[in-house]
Amino acid sequence: MDPSAFLSDRARGVRQSAVRDVFDLAMSPGLVSLAGGNPWLDDLPLEELGRVADELVSRQGHLSLQYGAGQGTAELRDAACSVMAADGIEGADPELVVVTPGSQAGIDTAARMLGNPGDVVVVEDPTFVGALNTFNTWQLDAVTTPTDEEGLIPAFLRQTLQRLRAEGRRVAFLYTIPSYANPSGALMPAARRDEVARICREEGVLIVEDNPYGQLGFEDAPVPPIAAEHRDQVIYLGTASKIFSPGVRIGWALVPPALLREFYLSAESAYICPSVPSQMLATAFLTRFDWQGHVARCAVEYARRCDALVDSMEESLDPRIMFARPGGGFFVWARMPDGIDTLPLMHTAAEAGVVFVPGAAFTPDVGPNPHFRLAFSFVAPEVLREGMRRLAPVLNAAL
Amino acid sequence: MDPSAFLSDRARGVRQSAVRDVFDLAMSPGLVSLAGGNPWLDDLPLEELGRVADELVSRQGHLSLQYGAGQGTAELRDAACSVMAADGIEGADPELVVVTPGSQAGIDTAARMLGNPGDVVVVEDPTFVGALNTFNTWQLDAVTTPTDEEGLIPAFLRQTLQRLRAEGRRVAFLYTIPSYANPSGALMPAARRDEVARICREEGVLIVEDNPYGQLGFEDAPVPPIAAEHRDQVIYLGTASKIFSPGVRIGWALVPPALLREFYLSAESAYICPSVPSQMLATAFLTRFDWQGHVARCAVEYARRCDALVDSMEESLDPRIMFARPGGGFFVWARMPDGIDTLPLMHTAAEAGVVFVPGAAFTPDVGPNPHFRLAFSFVAPEVLREGMRRLAPVLNAAL
Numbered sequence: 001m002d003p004s005a006f007l008s009d010r011a012r013g014v015r016q017s018a019v020r021d022v023f024d025l026a027m028s029p030g031l032v033s034l035a036g037g038n039p040w041l042d043d044l045p046l047e048e049l050g051r052v053a054d055e056l057v058s059r060q061g062h063l064s065l066q067y068g069a070g071q072g073t074a075e076l077r078d079a080a081c082s083v084m085a086a087d088g089i090e091g092a093d094p095e096l097v098v099v100t101p102g103s104q105a106g107i108d109t110a111a112r113m114l115g116n117p118g119d120v121v122v123v124e125d126p127t128f129v130g131a132l133n134t135f136n137t138w139q140l141d142a143v144t145t146p147t148d149e150e151g152l153i154p155a156f157l158r159q160t161l162q163r164l165r166a167e168g169r170r171v172a173f174l175y176t177i178p179s180y181a182n183p184s185g186a187l188m189p190a191a192r193r194d195e196v197a198r199i200c201r202e203e204g205v206l207i208v209e210d211n212p213y214g215q216l217g218f219e220d221a222p223v224p225p226i227a228a229e230h231r232d233q234v235i236y237l238g239t240a241s242k243i244f245s246p247g248v249r250i251g252w253a254l255v256p257p258a259l260l261r262e263f264y265l266s267a268e269s270a271y272i273c274p275s276v277p278s279q280m281l282a283t284a285f286l287t288r289f290d291w292q293g294h295v296a297r298c299a300v301e302y303a304r305r306c307d308a309l310v311d312s313m314e315e316s317l318d319p320r321i322m323f324a325r326p327g328g329g330f331f332v333w334a335r336m337p338d339g340i341d342t343l344p345l346m347h348t349a350a351e352a353g354v355v356f357v358p359g360a361a362f363t364p365d366v367g368p369n370p371h372f373r374l375a376f377s378f379v380a381p382e383v384l385r386e387g388m389r390r391l392a393p394v395l396n397a398a399l
Numbered sequence: 400m401d402p403s404a405f406l407s408d409r410a411r412g413v414r415q416s417a418v419r420d421v422f423d424l425a426m427s428p429g430l431v432s433l434a435g436g437n438p439w440l441d442d443l444p445l446e447e448l449g450r451v452a453d454e455l456v457s458r459q460g461h462l463s464l465q466y467g468a469g470q471g472t473a474e475l476r477d478a479a480c481s482v483m484a485a486d487g488i489e490g491a492d493p494e495l496v497v498v499t500p501g502s503q504a505g506i507d508t509a510a511r512m513l514g515n516p517g518d519v520v521v522v523e524d525p526t527f528v529g530a531l532n533t534f535n536t537w538q539l540d541a542v543t544t545p546t547d548e549e550g551l552i553p554a555f556l557r558q559t560l561q562r563l564r565a566e567g568r569r570v571a572f573l574y575t576i577p578s579y580a581n582p583s584g585a586l587m588p589a590a591r592r593d594e595v596a597r598i599c600r601e602e603g604v605l606i607v608e609d610n611p612y613g614q615l616g617f618e619d620a621p622v623p624p625i626a627a628e629h630r631d632q633v634i635y636l637g638t639a640s641k642i643f644s645p646g647v648r649i650g651w652a653l654v655p656p657a658l659l660r661e662f663y664l665s666a667e668s669a670y671i672c673p674s675v676p677s678q679m680l681a682t683a684f685l686t687r688f689d690w691q692g693h694v695a696r697c698a699v700e701y702a703r704r705c706d707a708l709v710d711s712m713e714e715s716l717d718p719r720i721m722f723a724r725p726g727g728g729f730f731v732w733a734r735m736p737d738g739i740d741t742l743p744l745m746h747t748a749a750e751a752g753v754v755f756v757p758g759a760a761f762t763p764d765v766g767p768n769p770h771f772r773l774a775f776s777f778v779a780p781e782v783l784r785e786g787m788r789r790l791a792p793v794l795n796a797a798l
Contacts, residue, residue, distance in 0.1 A: 004657040011512035050457025058449025065644035113410035133668040245464035247675035258403040269532040271504045275674035276646035
């Protein structure tokens with residue numbers, strides 16, 4: 001019996017993509033990884049969090065080790081509302097919050113509950129590779145719409161939606177990361193957010209707004225999410241991954257009332273509930289610690305790392321390689337001249353002791369792709385500079 | 400804009416079923432809940448586990464709070480192999496183990512990677528409600544095959560598979576809980592397991608074997624899982640939920656080599672990785688504590704609770720209500736005379752201060768259902784007796 005004969009079409013569709021190969025490569029000792037978007041954790045109060053972890057198991061074990069509710073604990077849903085308030089969503093109702101085991105699971109649940117096989121999800125070009133994988137799994141057709149340095153371009157978005165409507169396609173939703181997008185780093189200004197919301201409303205398209213990086217601007221205060229003013233047309237996804245810990249796998253969704261029940265039922269059918277000790281640890285961090293001070297210190301450190309990387313890039317890369325200094329987030333998005341595909345360069349770079357993610361990972365469109373993404377979030381400045389010393393000759397030689 | 404207009408067909412298909420209503424009901428104070436299969440946690444060494452939790456955050460926070468690998472930690476995959484050895488699966492290769500955030504997520508991943516919309520999953524009648532929800536989500540058609548007190552009936556299974564083949568249906572897999580099944584409590588003998596495996600092999604059908612209760616026999620040693628002798632045709636699902644904690648949401652899959660990569664890629668696209676602190680806490684419990692002593696003490700307690708419930712049932716229920724004393728697990732499965740539907744009785748019982756799960760929850764087949772499930776796992780003997788004092792008049796009056 002050959003079990004692989006039993007694979008579903010959707011399993012065959014999952015991309016063991018460029019990016020996945022890179023993450024395997026990045027584990028090799030001695031390599032400088034500019035691939036993964038891991039957060040910096042050195043500022044966390046680990047001793048104090050350890051005491052919290054002790055307490056939530058030793059004193060509250062009958063709660064923390066037992067089954068929890070599919071919607072998540074009331075305490076964490078309250079804490080999520082505080083985080084969203086800092087993002088710019090005032091007065092979110094904790095009854096409309098569903099805790100998820102990370103926002104990847106939130107994307108998965110949204111796709112599960114909104115998309116029929118063959119439907120379209122409209123995505124930024126480029127967009128988050130993890131979202132593309134999920135849409136692929138659900139047999140949704142990711143259709144790109146162009147972006148610039150301020151994210152989605154409204155006029156093109158309208159054209160894309162109108163074209164899809166003319167073609168009789170059902171659009172399940174628009175998936176967007178308006179703040180310091182992965183991978184582009186783009187920050188969508190407030191006026192453009194309103195315009196995007198208006199276009200989607202006029203075209204009858206729901207929005208899934210993913211906001212992992214909104215509070216990680218290097219200088220600017222957060223731009224309020226689209227959900228802040230357009231709550232009935234947005235499923236908003238927040239996460240503790242970049243402001244606290246990705247290991248706990250805690251995110252949340254703020255859901256329009258008409259979709260709440262279906263959201264948590266879909267979630268329960270996937271995993272019953274998120275880890276309860278993880279929920280309680282995240283709750284403690286967001287209620288008993290100065291989490292906003294931590295986030296502010298993180299942003300300073302990320303800015304320092306970003307500067308180290310961008311300065312090295314400016315010093316060492318051929319001027320035909322283009323990139324912008326992002327205003328926040330974890331990534332620098334760069335572009336080789338047309339006609340150069342960065343996918344094969346990934347292997348040359350790995351031989352030179354550095355890994356990055358080629359642009360092909362961030363788009364459903366196939367074919368050679370001149371872009372690449374460099375992550376600075378997890379790498380100390382001196383190591384970022386060493387990484388560029390290794391990477392620049394590879395990239396420059398490809399011109 | 401009415402967001403509910405955007406729901407997918409699969410979201411509409413998720414059952415806010417009988418069982419879900421019951422779990423909501425069961426939260427009311429003063430009610431005796433014979434509904435949920437929560438494990439007994441009183442025997443856990445909470446003080447010591449608290450110290451472990453402290454340590455894994457305060458000393459190993461850079462590991463426990465950071466992203467983990469999609470396949471799970473090597474340490475937990477090793478520990479899972481020890482648990483599987485105690486189940487009767489000797490020499491499992493940790494490289495073929497994928498840690499999942501609970502075995503519900505394992506069922507979900509199996510369905511995701513093996514089933515195309517419209518395919519069939521063959522299930523026991525009755526079967527686990529959570530699995531039915533997942534199959535529904537993936538637009539898989541759950542088709543029942545008859546069982547007796549020893550689980551799946553091989554001759555009927557062969558007929559079912561042959562009929563489906565004759566009808567041109569693609570069978571994604573057989574889903575089975577051979578040991579102390581939820582809800583029936585049935586234990587499939589070793590010879591029948593071999594026969595089921597042989598039939599599936601001959602008919603070219605993969606097996607998803609779910610084994611949460613295998614070590615919770617009241618008197619008998621575990622019967623080795625189907626996967627023990629038929630590893631290439633089985634995705635085996637284990638879990639820490641019933642031998643340690645359901646709150647940590649830790650399970651695992653032992654996967655045939657040909658399906659390994661697709662399994663963890665599908666899992667990653669759903670949730671990236673299971674909670675890392677949860678994985679580390681479960682690992683510690685399974686390596687630094689006498690977990691088998693804990694499981695043995697749990698089995699003694701569950702036997703005591705089962706006896707209290709069954710004795711009360713024998714004393715108070717009309718003899719036309721049929722049930723068997725299970726040999727392990729969490730549940731007593733019972734049956735009213737034909738023609739009586741237990742779904743409306745659930746509400747009468749709730750008014751009398753007790754909740755149970757009506758049989759309709761455990762089958763994809765619609766229509767009146769005379770069965771009901773009583774869970775004894777989480778309820779102390781004196782409370783179980785009080786529950787039956789409330790429930791028996793309701794049931795007897797319905798005859």
